[in-house]
Amino acid sequence: MKSLSLIKISLLASVLLSSGYSVTAEAAKGSPAAAASVKSAPTFEPIIAHELSLNISYLLTLNAIDKDAKKIQSPEEAATLYASTEAAIKALGTEDHKAAPKPIYKDVLSLIQFYMGRVPNKDNTAKIKTLGDSLEKSASNFAALTKNTVQQAQALYYVQIGKYIKSDGTDGISDLIPLKDKLKDNKDMVNAIDLMVGYSLASSPSSQAQGLQTMARVNNDVSIFGRLATKLSEAVIEFGLDADGQSVGAIKSTAESKLSYCVQLARAMPAGLQHIVMNSAAYVWVKANPNDDKRSPAFMKDGFPAVVPVDFMRERDALIELRASNYQAASALYKKIASAYQPGPAQSAVDGRIWELDVLQFQKSGSMIDLEASFTALRAKYLPQGKKGFYAMVGDSYRKVLDSNLDAGLSPQGAPAQKTMAIQFATKYLATEQDRTIAYPLKAKLALLYRSQKMFREAVETYLDIAKDQPLKNYVMAIESQSQLASWANIPDFTSKTKDKIPERQKLLSIYETVGSINKNTDWGVISHVGLLNRALGNTKAAEQLWTKTLATNPAHKYANEAAGLMLTEYNTAARHDELIELVHLVVSKKVTPTLKAAPINYKPWLADSLFKAGNAELTKNNLPKAVKYLEEFTIVFPTEPRFASAGHSLALGYKGMNKLVQALNMSKSIAEKFPKYPLRSKLLLQAGEWSAATQPTWEFAFYFYTKYLTDFKTEANIPTIRTTLAELYFKRKLYGWSSRL
Known part of the structure; x- marks a missing residue:
């Protein structure tokens, strides 16, 4: 099919940031009225002018030649091969027909692959068209001369690929279909033909479904270029576009996932191939979203340094931000564009704009x-x-x-x-x-x-600057001003949960961290602010690590108590059992009194809950040492806790798993004796009986557990079996009287 029509888009972004003036739509368009009102403001030329196009035919071509094209390592190697190949093409027809024909077309394939993988420019585009013609000629000549029918069929395949390249994807496909029978042993070529035919069918509304099915059928057996062509074809259709990029239907919910898939594959590709994929992806998205105020998805803008279609999308969004007066966001997008370019006109154009805007603010x-x-x-x-x-x-x-x-x-x-x-x-x-x-x-x-x-932002910057000469005094003053910007209290507030003023609080955090490093993190006032700011910025883990570390070295402070209380409360609420247990151990060892709003908290029930749940969780994961550690602590510290019997039962299982049989049996016996109403007591007795019956040294335990079971659970169906098992044990122990009684 013909290459889809192009969007030629020139972006002109005029940003006028000057005290006393506001940017209007008139000014942005350069109207006479606006120009008169901002005489002192410089004018800006367009930054990015780029044509978007759908390059699926390139991807289909790369897929079709992938197996036979050899990778060229450098532009110099490509130039040398290009010259020699063109000379060989010109000499076609003068060969010695007695000698075996040379497959010149394979060198042409390598050159096509190389130039299609380069960043597009006029020279490369012209060479690709020339190479398409060369491929058709050289492959046709080889097919006419060779006597090998397999090689002849493969050469005829590349004759049609040459036509396909020359025509931008319109010719050659129909003539490939009859070759499938001759190429039946070459799965790669057959799949490539099916993929191209499928794309051609999918481009017509009447055969769209058939085309997609054809492409999907071979999708797993083609190269990455083929898979990209399939997904981009699906994206065109799911975005409701026809072959010319016109909207003909609703956008499906899965449409963006198709583009996202292509973009993720492209990230690891060379820049030229990235350009092909991102140019196509951007084309599809822009065609499907003609509204100039709709921002493109993040995956279309992240990464891909100096890839022009991506920069096009960034600047498109930058213009949206400017129209919404979101200057900071727009500036960030321009700076991202500029950061990727090497020194030269392109970088100077973007950097010059940013710099001129900054200078205007000081006039x-x-x-x-x-x-x-x-x-x-x-x-x-x-x-x-x-x-x-x-x-x-x-x-x-x-x-x-x-x-x-x-x-x-x-x-x-x-x-x-x-x-x-x-x-x-x-x-x-x-x-x-x-x-x-x-x-x-x-x-x-x-x-x-x-x-x-009340110019607190400027005050902060100045204080931070002169703090290089006189640190503490000026850092304190910087904190005072930055706190105004961040709406942050001077006294640590452990109850605040506000998360606004993010940039301002990030800067305040940085200043507090600097002061903390000067003080070697010994001041709980500063440490409290650092932790609370981290929490307000969503970095709760950093706050916890800092406070825990400081509690270990400097526990005697009211803010230490509040920090410990806050962490314990949140650990309990979030069921972070391991952290809660470790923190309680630290609090006890350092004699810290955890508080909330200066009131002591009772954290013992939380500790019991964490020990019990974490111990059982570790037991389930077969992490026996940790499970035993937690459950032992539970049974020692909380002997009257209602879950003691259950914890002891779990502990016995942990002991058994660690081959500590005697401890397991003693714990089981203790539970059986002390907790006659324990719901799993019968199971406990049978488990312990089975464990102790397995080895002679523990038979005495077996006598106890089985006898207890027979006594307390007389109506159970397995009583005869247990009675027999116990009798056999007695017999083995030569306790014939006891055995006979059973």
Whole structure:
């Protein structure tokens, strides 16, 4: 069939982020009205222009030649083989007919495989078309000359593959069908023919079902390219598209899974093959979802660095985010695009956009403009002469002005415009000052001004910067401001469960962790915040590990009690028995009093429950040492617990499994004697009797268990059998009187 029609899409993303202006649809389109309102904002050229297309015919071709094409290792090797092969093609017809014909077409197959697997460009596309013609000619020539009927049939197969390549998948298929009988011993070629025929049938609504059935029948016996072609064909249909990408039906619920399957297979492929698959997948998804405001699924955008169709999908989503004013999300997508490119025009285009946007955020107007411009010009002029003399003097003078402006801004009487001007020009200057000693006094005052203006984000960044010079003091100030952004209490709150302000809390966590490392994690106030922030960010395990480690080394603190209480409560609620048991052991050994809201908690019932359930669970998994350990502790610590008999029974089973027969029998006897109403007592007596009867040294136990059973369970159906078993034991022990009585 013909290659499906292309979508030619050029994306133009104009992002105007500048104080005092808002981005409108008019501005994004570059309307005269918008241009007038943002005269100072730069304009942006389109970043990505790309054509999406359905490349199933490429995949079918790669599948068809997979077995006979040899892998070419390098572009140099390909270029050499291409030149020699083209020369050989030109010489066709001049061969010595007495000599065996050469299968030149096999070299052509290798070249087709190589260039189809490369990232598409005009040169590669042209070569593939030329090679399709070369394949048809060379294979036809070989078929005419060879006397081997098998080789002749295979060559005729590749004649049609050449036609298929030349025609972009429209010719050659019908002529392949008659070759199936001659190729019946070549399963790979027959399956490839069926796959191509199936795809051709599936492309027509009237034979769609038959085509898919044909493809599915051979799907497990073809190459990865064939499987990809099958899944992409299914995706086209399940997304409700016809052969030209037009919507003709509803989208099925399983449609995206077909694309996801293809995408996952493509991840391990070379870049060129990734391009083929992702170009097709993107084509299908975009055609099926023409709404510009629908975001593409994550699997279409994750990974695949520098694969153009994937970058196309990223930028498509970036535009959606921009239209929704989600600038952070859009920026992240642009940065992901840029990160994959090597230095060059493409990378510069994306990075340049990001950089220009960042610069616009610092362009403020005010009364200091002229002075600042003059200072910049002078500084640039004298820089070649060294950072002394006039350069140093003008710097000192300008810093005094900035310092005075900051003092005025910190004054309660300072006007809003004064504060804004002070921040703007101090920030611009400090961005260029590399001498940290010179910059520190200005940065410290600038941070104070940020705080007074409730510009907590900027305050945090400044405090973190100057903390490199004076750590603890400035980290404390950074925490104070970041806590405002994160809506985080200064006093650890072990009852809070809010999970908002995620980015802000991540940053606050990082600062607390830094302070903790300086203090060598000895301050429970800091440790509590680190743990609680981790929990708020969904990393509960990290909080538990930190608190448990600190409880072991520094248990004497009210926050230690709260941390222990919170963990025990959650372990019990979540049935995390192992962790609860270990934590109780630690709490007891360190004399910690677990609390909730400062009230002590009774964790003993929780410990009993965990020991009992974990012990039985480990017994079920045949982890006998651990099961015995837990059940022993249960029987020792909780002798009056209602489940004691059941625990003892399980413990006896554990002892028996570990070949500790005497302990198993003693425990069984104890349970049998102390718990006459234990529901499984009869089973316990029979089990213990069987165990003890197996070896002579424990026959005395057997006498006890069987006698007890006969006494307490006289109406059971197995009484005669037990009576006989016991009599035989007595007889073996030469206790003939006892044996005769039974």
